[in-house]
Amino acid sequence: MNYRISQRAASLAPSLTLAIDSKAKQMKAEGLDVVGFGAGEPDFDTPQHIKDAAAKALAEGFTKYTPAAGIPELRQAIADKHKRENGLTYKPSQIIVSCGGKHSCYNVFMATCQEGDEVIIPAPYWLSYPEMVKLAGAKPVIVETTDATEFKITPQQLRDALTPRTRIFLLNSPSNPTGSVYTPDEIKTLGDICLEKGVLIMSDEIYEHLLYDGAVHKSVASFSQRHYEHTILVHGFAKAWSMTGWRLGWTAAPEPIAKAMDAIQSHSTSNPTSFAQKGGVAALTGPQDHLPGWLAEYNRRRTYAHQKLNSIPGLSCVNAKGAFYLFPNISKTGLKSTEFCARLLEAEKVAAVPGIAFGADDYIRLSYATSMANLQKGCERIERFCRNLR
Numbered sequence: 001m002n003y004r005i006s007q008r009a010a011s012l013a014p015s016l017t018l019a020i021d022s023k024a025k026q027m028k029a030e031g032l033d034v035v036g037f038g039a040g041e042p043d044f045d046t047p048q049h050i051k052d053a054a055a056k057a058l059a060e061g062f063t064k065y066t067p068a069a070g071i072p073e074l075r076q077a078i079a080d081k082h083k084r085e086n087g088l089t090y091k092p093s094q095i096i097v098s099c100g101g102k103h104s105c106y107n108v109f110m111a112t113c114q115e116g117d118e119v120i121i122p123a124p125y126w127l128s129y130p131e132m133v134k135l136a137g138a139k140p141v142i143v144e145t146t147d148a149t150e151f152k153i154t155p156q157q158l159r160d161a162l163t164p165r166t167r168i169f170l171l172n173s174p175s176n177p178t179g180s181v182y183t184p185d186e187i188k189t190l191g192d193i194c195l196e197k198g199v200l201i202m203s204d205e206i207y208e209h210l211l212y213d214g215a216v217h218k219s220v221a222s223f224s225q226r227h228y229e230h231t232i233l234v235h236g237f238a239k240a241w242s243m244t245g246w247r248l249g250w251t252a253a254p255e256p257i258a259k260a261m262d263a264i265q266s267h268s269t270s271n272p273t274s275f276a277q278k279g280g281v282a283a284l285t286g287p288q289d290h291l292p293g294w295l296a297e298y299n300r301r302r303t304y305a306h307q308k309l310n311s312i313p314g315l316s317c318v319n320a321k322g323a324f325y326l327f328p329n330i331s332k333t334g335l336k337s338t339e340f341c342a343r344l345l346e347a348e349k350v351a352a353v354p355g356i357a358f359g360a361d362d363y364i365r366l367s368y369a370t371s372m373a374n375l376q377k378g379c380e381r382i383e384r385f386c387r388n389l390r
Contacts, residue, residue: 034350034351040367041242041244049287062275065274068266070272071278075092075097078097088252094255104235108234108257113137117137117167119140120143120169121133127357138167141166147318153190158194169200169201171203171204171220174322175322178318179319179327181216201220212322221252248279298369305368308379313332328363329363330362335389337356337362338354343385344381348381350382353365
């Protein structure tokens with residue numbers, strides 16, 4: 001039998017974050033004391049009023065097909081959120097509700113890119129971005145940044161990467177995997193360059209609410225009408241409401257792009273889960289009082305882990321200003337990220353994600369979306385591992 005695999009599928013790199021998380025869970029199931037820093041999901045439960053709304057929808061039989069782009073009530077709630085929090089005016093027809101933020105990103109590339117197009121992606125990047133671009137037939141153009149610039153692309157780097165084939169510049173702030181946050185001035189400058197060259201901006205803002213040390217989030221779409229018209233905004237419920245398994249995200253986009261995404265979604269997944277959408281409405285319209293407590297706890301963990309990592313021989317770490325990741329530099333250990341993480345997991349039962357998955361082989365990613373007890377135990381094991389390398 002000739003099980004020929006398509007070239008587009010064969011060219012994809014598997015998700016290392018999911019692979020690491022799966023391996024850690026398998027080891028735990030075998031009774032091993034594994035500390036997992038791999039998965040990018042909150043360790044807090046979904047707020048009760050959101051679960052109640054979904055349970056009520058189930059009990060009332062809200063289990064049938066909905067419009068492919070989401071129920072009107074949720075699309076309106078998303079539009080209201082952007083007006084209220086970001087000063088952006090979207091019609092519900094410009095909102096596409098999807099099966100998660102990842103699905104939203106994929107739909108953006110499928111709707112806007114074609115063979116020969118280029119998408120500029122600053123590295124370190126969320127590992128799925130380049131693979132999605134390739135699936136859409138376009139070419140990912142990777143621009144490397146380092147901890148010397150807090151992992152932020154500079155205006156000159158962006159200008160140098162632009163070509164007549166550039167279709168999209170991808171902006172992710174707050175960032176996965178680094179936790180870096182661009183200032184409003186930095187975002188405006190990058191946006192201005194894209195306007196100058198007629199390039200679209202895909203702004204992934206899913207970590208918008210997770211900010212520390214006075215960092216401010218300002219959407220690139222909010223600077224002017226022209227910025228708005230050049231921006232495709234991606235967001236979702238996974239991070240700020242701990243709804244990772246609900247698979248619910250959204251895009252806010254210019255009407256022609258939203259219409260194209262609606263068509264693509266109607267022929268692929270169709271609608272997001274019906275009763276999950278009712279939970280999404282509750283998330284946006286209900287109380288937000290869970291967030292201050294979550295942020296305080298994340299900040300406590302972040303502060304501890306940042307100080308501890310910088311005290312470990314061979315490691316250095318820029319502090320995160322957002323999200324829930326730290327991205328320590330391991331270059332002084334003499335190991336590259338895959339070997340470092342493999343040996344760390346084997347020797348100390350600590351699961352971290354190799355930086356090579358994010359386009360940065362001298363770094364590893366650690367998620368502090370875990371308990372302080374786990375964080376302390378894991379950091380102590382990392383310290384022992386690094387000292388034993390010397």
